[in-house]
Amino acid sequence: MATHKLLLLPGDGIGPEVMGEVKRLIDWLNSAGIAKFETDTGLVGGSAYDAHKVSISEGDMAKALAADAIIFGAVGGPKWDAVPYEVRPEAGLLRLRKDLALFANLRPAVCYPALADASSLKRDAIEGLDIVIVRELTGGVYFGEPKTITDLGNGQKRAIDTQVYDTYEIERIGRVAFELARKRKNKVTSMEKRNVMKSGVLWNEVMTAVHKREYPDVTLEHQLADSGGMMLVKWPKQFDVIVTDNLFGDMLSDIAAMLTGSLGMLPSASLGEVDVKSKKRKALYEPVHGSAPDIAGKGLANPIAMISSFGMALRYSFDMGDLADKVDAAIAAVLASGLRTADIKSEGTTAASTTQMGEAILMEL
Amino acid sequence: MATHKLLLLPGDGIGPEVMGEVKRLIDWLNSAGIAKFETDTGLVGGSAYDAHKVSISEGDMAKALAADAIIFGAVGGPKWDAVPYEVRPEAGLLRLRKDLALFANLRPAVCYPALADASSLKRDAIEGLDIVIVRELTGGVYFGEPKTITDLGNGQKRAIDTQVYDTYEIERIGRVAFELARKRKNKVTSMEKRNVMKSGVLWNEVMTAVHKREYPDVTLEHQLADSGGMMLVKWPKQFDVIVTDNLFGDMLSDIAAMLTGSLGMLPSASLGEVDVKSKKRKALYEPVHGSAPDIAGKGLANPIAMISSFGMALRYSFDMGDLADKVDAAIAAVLASGLRTADIKSEGTTAASTTQMGEAILMEL
Ligand SMILES: CC(C)[C@H](C(=O)O)[C@@H](O)C(=O)O
Numbered sequence: 166m167a168t169h170k171l172l173l174l175p176g177d178g179i180g181p182e183v184m185g186e187v188k189r190l191i192d193w194l195n196s197a198g199i200a201k202f203e204t205d206t207g208l209v210g211g212s213a214y215d216a217h218k219v220s221i222s223e224g225d226m227a228k229a230l231a232a233d234a235i236i237f238g239a240v241g242g243p244k245w246d247a248v249p250y251e252v253r254p255e256a257g258l259l260r261l262r263k264d265l266a267l268f269a270n271l272r273p274a275v276c277y278p279a280l281a282d283a284s285s286l287k288r289d290a291i292e293g294l295d296i297v298i299v300r301e302l303t304g305g306v307y308f309g310e311p312k313t314i315t316d317l318g319n320g321q322k323r324a325i326d327t328q329v330y331d332t333y334e335i336e337r338i339g340r341v342a343f344e345l346a347r348k349r350k351n352k353v354t355s356m357e358k359r360n361v362m363k364s365g366v367l368w369n370e371v372m373t374a375v376h377k378r379e380y381p382d383v384t385l386e387h388q389l390a391d392s393g394g395m396m397l398v399k400w401p402k403q404f405d406v407i408v409t410d411n412l413f414g415d416m417l418s419d420i421a422a423m424l425t426g427s428l429g430m431l432p433s434a435s436l437g438e439v440d441v442k443s444k445k446r447k448a449l450y451e452p453v454h455g456s457a458p459d460i461a462g463k464g465l466a467n468p469i470a471m472i473s474s475f476g477m478a479l480r481y482s483f484d485m486g487d488l489a490d491k492v493d494a495a496i497a498a499v500l501a502s503g504l505r506t507a508d509i510k511s512e513g514t515t516a517a518s519t520t521q522m523g524e525a526i527l528m529e530l
Numbered sequence: 531m532a533t534h535k536l537l538l539l540p541g542d543g544i545g546p547e548v549m550g551e552v553k554r555l556i557d558w559l560n561s562a563g564i565a566k567f568e569t570d571t572g573l574v575g576g577s578a579y580d581a582h583k584v585s586i587s588e589g590d591m592a593k594a595l596a597a598d599a600i601i602f603g604a605v606g607g608p609k610w611d612a613v614p615y616e617v618r619p620e621a622g623l624l625r626l627r628k629d630l631a632l633f634a635n636l637r638p639a640v641c642y643p644a645l646a647d648a649s650s651l652k653r654d655a656i657e658g659l660d661i662v663i664v665r666e667l668t669g670g671v672y673f674g675e676p677k678t679i680t681d682l683g684n685g686q687k688r689a690i691d692t693q694v695y696d697t698y699e700i701e702r703i704g705r706v707a708f709e710l711a712r713k714r715k716n717k718v719t720s721m722e723k724r725n726v727m728k729s730g731v732l733w734n735e736v737m738t739a740v741h742k743r744e745y746p747d748v749t750l751e752h753q754l755a756d757s758g759g760m761m762l763v764k765w766p767k768q769f770d771v772i773v774t775d776n777l778f779g780d781m782l783s784d785i786a787a788m789l790t791g792s793l794g795m796l797p798s799a800s801l802g803e804v805d806v807k808s809k810k811r812k813a814l815y816e817p818v819h820g821s822a823p824d825i826a827g828k829g830l831a832n833p834i835a836m837i838s839s840f841g842m843a844l845r846y847s848f849d850m851g852d853l854a855d856k857v858d859a860a861i862a863a864v865l866a867s868g869l870r871t872a873d874i875k876s877e878g879t880t881a882a883s884t885t886q887m888g889e890a891i892l893m894e895l
């Protein structure tokens with residue numbers, strides 16, 4: 166059995182708690198002889214700042230580059246609101262994405278049947294929802310230069326951010342979306358603001374070309390990001406795979422996640438290019454939710470998004486699709502049994518702590 | 531009685547139809563001696579392109595600059611998808627905003643009680659909703675330079691858009707938001723991505739300073755634009771006034787409008803600075819909805835957003851708040867009577883065409 170190297174980066178807030186439940190799962194997989202994971206742990210975000218005055222240390226970056234996959238908790242919190250911009254908690258995550266070239270962020274927005282009523286949307290609008298947002302993750306306004314604040318004198322400052330996209334960046338994220346659609350309902354919706362942004366014009370042009378040249382069998386639609394956002398709120402089920410840039414993807418995937426009523430349940434995968442020789446790809450898996458500092462350390466956090474992110478790692482990094490299916494089934498079974506963490510509790514269900522939820526899922530497995 | 535100069539720019543798609551109903555209202559106000567409006571009409575968007583190969587002619591720009599207020603329909607449609615970027619329909623609207631320095635875009639998102647069930651959100655989440663999005667309209671990524679597509683050779687192109695904000699631009703839009711909040715529930719929520727964008731850092735810093743210096747009596751909260759978008763979907767009633775940049779405002783205001791279920795009903799105002807001498811300000815009023823080319827020319831369009839936008843003109847440009855209240859009341863009364871255009875029809879209501887709806891509102895007045 167091959168040994169897989171995992172780097173666990175719990176981060177801040179509820180990160181360590183939910184990571185604990187993944188650790189429990191990994192330990193069991195190892196001891197039951199189902200898989201062979203070698204785990205190492207590092208610091209990222211505010212916890213790295215507290216220890217080393219950086220958002221991630223060079224040592225942990227080296228570990229990240231050497232790992233087969235990174236399992237990431239969450240970063241940030243009011244405690245670090247005043248730290249310098251360059252070492253703010255988020256910088257650690259952004260550096261991981263950039264240095265590992267994790268350009269493809271997959272964010273499924275799925276409505277768990279047991280939670281359909283937790284959404285602010287009407288049940289019929291979200292019941293059975295199953296879409297994926299494919300967000301470009303290493304380009305756009307997140308990393309473009311110049312990115313500066315300049316003092317102009319007279320009490321005036323000027324802030325500049327730059328959105329940059331090259332053809333190849335749009336092509337490769339397009340391919341990820343089209344490949345994914347082929348395994349699903351075969352439909353891709355590309356979103357940009359071509360009526361206002363030059364990057365939107367190029368995005369639209371390149372998506373259209375990739376589609377025509379390589380994926381004519383997939384349906385491709387284009388929406389302006391603002392009306393696409395509207396359509397997402399009005400009738401999300403009209404979509405299958407949505408592909409969009411870094412910033413629009415940030416907004417639209419959060420909104421899609423909230424629509425499902427299952428925010429504490431949703432995983433994500435950030436993937437690099439497949440290496441031609443080793444056939445491996447760099448990858449980072451993290452829950453869609455944040456570090457929730459208000460409930461940290463109280464055993465209230467829902468570990469499902471984190472466990473489910475580990476499930477995505479099994480599927481995308483280690484070719485253990487069957488095991489990933491079993492993890493998904495275990496989560497569904499525990500939910501069906503009525504067990505609920507605080508964020509998803511409703512009348513007639515049984516309250517569970519972070520640990521109780523993690524243990525129940527493991528028992529199910 | 532003072533004479534007010536209006537420029538009507540119906541634009542494309544359903545624009546001319548809904549503008550017709552405002553024209554009817556203006557004619558009546560004139561003939562009943564209630565007000566004295568002098569109207570002129572111009573072309574913008576695709577209709578200007580068809581006539582003059584531009585998105586707005588210099589002659590119409592001159593009229594716009596000379597008018598006391600502009601009443602704008604909508605622009606765009608598939609017919610003009612292939613026209614050069616510089617003369618695409620939207621360019622006319624963007625030029626009006628920029629050349630008239632209409633930096634403050636007010637977008638109320640109100641849930642009309644009669645339409646609460648038209649939303650994809652549950653009734654309790656949106657019933658009674660009354661928030662305003664204050665969107666910066668002449669800065670940011672919409673107008674920043676460089677804004678280019680460059681051919682890099684090897685089949686590669688590079689697209690660049692630039693987000694630029696200066697202190698004074700953030701200050702003045704902040705003031706609009708705080709002033710508005712004082713007349714409402716006294717709360718402003720500022721949204722940006724300070725964890726990723728330098729313009730977000732400056733935005734946050736300047737809002738905080740304006741608040742502290744000039745509006746300490748108003749409550750100010752800050753949200754990251756992505757989580758703010760989530761909060762908007764989850765429980766929009768937690769907000770009063772939201773202030774945000776041009777691009778986030780584009781997305782968030784569309785989403786807020788869709789939440790209400792009243793998209794075809796929502797007006798907007800785009801305002802310039804008040805001139806110290808004349809006490810006047812440049813202004814453009816337009817519905818939040820688009821040109822809806824699919825239903826254009828069929829008498830199906832809902833004229834309420836357009837009429838309500840004219841109501842905003844009465845209030846903000848002509849100090850006729852009482853008359854504006856009467857227009858609002860007439861709209862509410864007609865809705866309560868059960869009259870509905872196709873976009874908002876439901877069981878037990880009476881179907882109305884664009885004209886029938888316009889006439890009914892006028893009768894009510
Ligand atoms: C933490 C932050 C930098 C990040 C982002 O903006 O990408 C987060 O919102 C996300 O969506 O993963």
Ligand SMILES: CC(C)[C@H](C(=O)O)[C@@H](O)C(=O)O
Nearest residue numbers: 360361391606620623624780
């Ligand atoms: C038509 C388009 C240029 C415009 C914008 O993006 O500002 C529209 O979406 C709006 O919100 O008024």
